[in-house]
Amino acid sequence: GPKVLQIPSHQIIDMGQMVTLNCDPVSNHLYFYWYKQILGQQMEFLVNFYNGKVMEKSKLFKDQFSVERPDGSYFTLKIQPTALEDSAVYFCASSLGLPFSGNTLYFGEGSRLIVV
Amino acid sequence: AQKVIQVWSTASRQEGEELTLDCSYETSQVLYHLFWYKHLLSGEMVFLIRQMSSSTAKERSGRYSVVFQKSLKSISLVISALQPDDSGKYFCALWEPASSGSWQLIFGSGTQLTVMP
Numbered sequence: 573g574p575k576v577l578q579i580p581s582h583q584i585i586d587m588g589q590m591v592t593l594n595c596d597p598v599s600n601h602l603y604f605y606w607y608k609q610i611l612g613q614q615m616e617f618l619v620n621f622y623n624g625k626v627m628e629k630s631k632l633f634k635d636q637f638s639v640e641r642p643d644g645s646y647f648t649l650k651i652q653p654t655a656l657e658d659s660a661v662y663f664c665a666s667s668l669g670l671p672f673s674g675n676t677l678y679f680g681e682g683s684r685l686i687v688v
Numbered sequence: 689a690q691k692v693i694q695v696w697s698t699a700s701r702q703e704g705e706e707l708t709l710d711c712s713y714e715t716s717q718v719l720y721h722l723f724w725y726k727h728l729l730s731g732e733m734v735f736l737i738r739q740m741s742s743s744t745a746k747e748r749s750g751r752y753s754v755v756f757q758k759s760l761k762s763i764s765l766v767i768s769a770l771q772p773d774d775s776g777k778y779f780c781a782l783w784e785p786a787s788s789g790s791w792q793l794i795f796g797s798g799t800q801l802t803v804m805p
Contacts, residue, residue: 573734576732581731605793607793607795613797614690614795614796614797614798615779615795616795617792617793617794620791620792628786628791628792630792661731663731663733665733665793670791676723676735676738677723677735677793678735679725679732679733679734680731680732681728681730681731681732682731682732
């Protein structure tokens with residue numbers, strides 16, 4: 573089936589440093605998403621993105637977070653500066669359209685971020 | 689308060705049996721969608737089946753089907769003829785309009801299934 577690729581799969585970073593998580597969505601998809609899952613907890617919505625803009629973001633999407641997809645390349649989540657509580661697995665997803673049009677989200681394998 | 693609740697954190701069955709995974713949800717929206725996903729060991733979340741709030745059809749996809757009780761705000765996933773490969777964590781998710789007019793997908797906490805040969 574359609575595949576969403578995430579790079580890196582794991583990253584350890586010092587607190588205060590910047591990190592960029594990359595997502596290669598399904599090729600013809602137009603909507604992109606990031607979710608955050610802290611160990612042992614539920615996966616929680618961070619942000620969705622369409623046509624170069626953030627459509628919706630949750631309260632977990634702090635000011636230190638930003639997303640972009642320059643020129644149709646990777647969809648990225650940047651955290652600058654990182655904090656200890658940013659340690660989590662970050663899942664990227666993409667969809668062709670919105671679910672009420674019969675579309676579904678396809679998720680990547682996650683990027684495990686450890687902030688020390 | 690949690691919007692999507694999966695009461696059972698674990699379940700186990702024998703190969704060949706049928707299993708029902710329960711999920712309840714909270715929403716005040718008229719139009720919403722419900723999904724079931726399986727979380728693989730690789731980390732990937734795989735879409736299994738979808739139920740639209742406006743649909744009365746009994747959704748089915750291969751060995752997966754759902755029991756949708758809209759008035760009770762309940763959506764159960766039924767997996768028939770269980771196989772050991774069905775072992776994994778199953779997530780229920782609600783897609784509803786957000787206050788800004790956009791949409792967001794809200795996940796339950798998941799149920800870890802073990803199928804024994």
